[in-house]
Amino acid sequence: xxxxxxxxxxxxxxxxxxxxxxxxxxxxxxxxxxxxxxxxxxxxxxxxxxxxxxxxxxxxxxxxxxxxxxxxxxxxxxxxxxxxxxxxxxxxxxxxxxxxxxxxxxxxxxxxxxxxxxxxxxxxxxxxxxxxxxxxxxxxxxxxxxxxxxxxxxxxxxxxxxxxxxxxxxxxxxxxxxxxxxxxxxxxxxxxxxxxxxxxxxxxxxxxxxxxxxxxxxxxxxxxxxxxxxxxxxxxxxxxxxxxxxxxxxxxxxxxxxxxxxxxxxxxxxxxxxxxxxxxxxxxxxxxxx
Numbered sequence: 001x002x003x004x005x006x007x008x009x010x011x012x013x014x015x016x017x018x019x020x021x022x023x024x025x026x027x028x029x030x031x032x033x034x035x036x037x038x039x040x041x042x043x044x045x046x047x048x049x050x051x052x053x054x055x056x057x058x059x060x061x062x063x064x065x066x067x068x069x070x071x072x073x074x075x076x077x078x079x080x081x082x083x084x085x086x087x088x089x090x091x092x093x094x095x096x097x098x099x100x101x102x103x104x105x106x107x108x109x110x111x112x113x114x115x116x117x118x119x120x121x122x123x124x125x126x127x128x129x130x131x132x133x134x135x136x137x138x139x140x141x142x143x144x145x146x147x148x149x150x151x152x153x154x155x156x157x158x159x160x161x162x163x164x165x166x167x168x169x170x171x172x173x174x175x176x177x178x179x180x181x182x183x184x185x186x187x188x189x190x191x192x193x194x195x196x197x198x199x200x201x202x203x204x205x206x207x208x209x210x211x212x213x214x215x216x217x218x219x220x221x222x223x224x225x226x227x228x229x230x231x232x233x234x235x236x237x238x239x240x241x242x243x244x245x246x247x248x249x250x251x252x253x254x255x256x257x258x259x260x261x262x263x264x265x266x267x268x269x270x271x272x273x274x275x276x277x278x279x280x281x282x283x284x285x286x287x288x289x290x
Contacts, residue, residue, distance in 0.1 A: 026076050034069035038062055055120060059113075059136075101165060105139040108164035112136060117167055118174050123261050125173040126166055131155075132262070140164055154265050181216055181258045186271060189250045194285035196251060200242050202283045206274040207240045207257050212267055216258045250287035 041061045049057050111117070113136070118124050122133045124143070131143035132155070145158040166172065175182055190199045207213060217238050240257035259267050278284040 023077060027073050030069060030072050030076065034065055034072075038065050041065065101163060102139060104168065105164040108167045109136070109138050112141070112164060112167055116177075117172065118177065122177060123175040125175075126162060126170050129160060129162070131160065134159070136164075138164075175261050180260065182261050182264075183256055184259045184264055184268070186255045186268065188253045188255065188275060188284075189247075189287035189289075190253060191250060191285050191287045192246075194251070196244070199251075199284055200244075200253065202278050203242055203253060203255055203275070204240065206271060206278065207255055209274065210267060210270055212260065212263055213240065213257055216260070249289060 038061075042058055045054055045058050045061065118133050118136075118141075120133050120136060123146070124131070124133060126143070129143060129145065130147075131145040133141060134144045135142040140161050140163050143160045143162065145156045145160050147154055147156060188203060190196070238258060240255060243254040243256065245252040245254070255271075275284065275286075279286050
């Protein structure tokens, strides 16, 4: 009775039918209840699901609860939907124009999750922005930026938020989808009068001594079998290879090998340290010049 009198008072003050105040308050209660359910679900997931799976499970549960909430609100308003159709038709066009980017990002978010354009942990490039995906929400996704000089760069510590709609409007490169390794190259200059066979043998020895490089080669067969039907990636050769090119004053040796892009800079540094040690031990005759 008190609530009904309160609705009548609001109606007399505003001129709005008291029924709509009932609907608005009911809707607010539904939103509050489902917000609490989301918090409870998040807490339960944090206590019962393994850490590495918590994010994905939580995202699924949050989406399901959101859809249920929308469904309940629809039932609350069901008997009054027809009376609102005229109003929606009048303002609908202007709302769509005003919220075009948000609506596009919402559906793009569904596309990203269903098609798995990228997932959390993937290293991607959007136009000139490179980084690791750290979060995907309903309207945007966050990238932990890496040094823009190469795909093997290290984190700058900067988080960049981009709208999901970019998946439809921008070029997106994914370094880890389907096949998580990339080819990397290091160029080494040796003198023209050096023993080319000996130099190449030493370089092969260096690159094959790197644990992460060897591990990739050993895992390549399994990696190839894991690749799904949506992304066919084939390589005839997985072992490191050295290409030879003769220049005016030196021989250019290009070492090509597979790496995890997130470990690229560390691997490069280790290889260069070993090359320097071999040079100091006179196992490599490097060309030192312009």
